[in-house]
Amino acid sequence: MKTATLFSSVLIATTTLLSLLSPTSAHMAMSFPPGQAGPWTKDLRSDIHAFIGYKGKRFPCGGYKNGPTTTLRAGQRVPVRFWTFGMDYKRFPPRSGLRTSRHGGGACEFSLSSDKGKTWRVIGQYTETCPDVYYEWPVMIPKNIPGCTNADRCLFAFSWTAYATNQFYHHCANVVIRPDSSVKTRRAPSLAMTIVDVKQLGQKTNVHALGDKKRGRSSGPIGSERRRNLSGYYANNGGSKTKSINLKLVRN
Numbered sequence: 474m475k476t477a478t479l480f481s482s483v484l485i486a487t488t489t490l491l492s493l494l495s496p497t498s499a500h501m502a503m504s505f506p507p508g509q510a511g512p513w514t515k516d517l518r519s520d521i522h523a524f525i526g527y528k529g530k531r532f533p534c535g536g537y538k539n540g541p542t543t544t545l546r547a548g549q550r551v552p553v554r555f556w557t558f559g560m561d562y563k564r565f566p567p568r569s570g571l572r573t574s575r576h577g578g579g580a581c582e583f584s585l586s587s588d589k590g591k592t593w594r595v596i597g598q599y600t601e602t603c604p605d606v607y608y609e610w611p612v613m614i615p616k617n618i619p620g621c622t623n624a625d626r627c628l629f630a631f632s633w634t635a636y637a638t639n640q641f642y643h644h645c646a647n648v649v650i651r652p653d654s655s656v657k658t659r660r661a662p663s664l665a666m667t668i669v670d671v672k673q674l675g676q677k678t679n680v681h682a683l684g685d686k687k688r689g690r691s692s693g694p695i696g697s698e699r700r701r702n703l704s705g706y707y708a709n710n711g712g713s714k715t716k717s718i719n720l721k722l723v724r725n
Contacts, residue, residue: 500524500574501604503631504556506646509540512562516540522557524640525671526678532671533590534628534645542624543646547653548616550703552609553583553597553631566607577636578602578684578691580720583612584666586628587621590645593630593666595713597702600721601684602691604633610694615708619659620652634669634722636684641670660709664717683721 500522502511510518516538525532545551557574560567581603584593597612604610621627624647633642652659669680685691698718706712 500576500642501555501557501606501631501633501644503553503644503646504562505552505554506543506545506629506648507541508631508644508646509534509537511540511556514538514540521644522642524642526640526673532641532668532673533586533593533643534630535643539625539647541647542649543629544649544651545614545629546651547614547618547620547656547659549614550611551614551629552611554609555604555606555631557606560606565609571606573606575605575635575687575689575691576638576640576684577686577688578604579633579635579682580667580684580722581610582632582666582720583610584630584632585614585618585621585650585662586630587619587626587661589626590628590630594662595664595666595717596662596707598707598718598720599694599698599702600682600718602693602695604631605691605693607690608693611699612702613705613707614650615662615711616653616705617656617659617708617710618650618652619661621648621650624649630666632666632668634667634680634682634720636682636686639670639678639681639725641668662707662709662711662713663715664707664713665715667717667720667722669722679725680722681725683723
């Protein structure tokens with residue numbers, strides 16, 4: 474009886490917390506790799522979808538506790554997925570009819586850090602149609618990347634600059650990266666993550682992305698960007714080096 478009561482209390486508390494996010498206020502969180510403070514953790518937070526700066530939400534990652542650790546391999550294709558209010562994170566694709574606040578899409582970057590978020594190196598970029606919970610957004614862990622075995626310091630991040638609002642979103646997952654033993658020379662990628670609209674860093678909130686301007690479901694990843702993200706372009710010896718693609722950012 475006590476066990477049932479305890480279970481019911483936990484269920485009610487979780488449901489109440491999720492209800493704080495209305496379908497029209499919910500944005501995007503990263504469900505794969507499973508990010509910090511999501512419903513798959515023991516530290517579910519109602520502001521997981523919110524932008525950096527919302528009620529003191531801190532950069533990097535939002536200031537949350539560590540989440541589950543995902544083991545990734547150098548050279549691995551990572552099918553990034555998103556989660557929002559009203560979704561079952563265990564189900565993909567989600568049910569139709571979700572009201573998601575995509576803010577007209579924008580510019581997404583996927584980055585790695587090996588120093589607990591002090592520095593970030595980009596491994597994937599999508600423009601216009603990103604993010605969207607109905608699609609996977611694949612990126613590749615560079616084949617020649619060094620290993621990273623301390624999940625407290627190793628992070629995989631999703632960042633997003635939206636079209637309809639000057640806001641910067643940043644959500645992180647704790648990861649371990651296994652190096653490719655056949656690669657003798659290993660180096661981290663060179664391209665630094667784009668950071669805008671973060672008052673905490675002394676920035677003005679005056680940047681947005683062009684996006685696709687759609688309120689509802691997008692058309693999914695742009696084919697040329699998907700191919701680039703899986704080609705090794707963002708590896709240390711790839712085509713990107715320290716130069717980003719055009720993220721189509723606009724300063725007001």
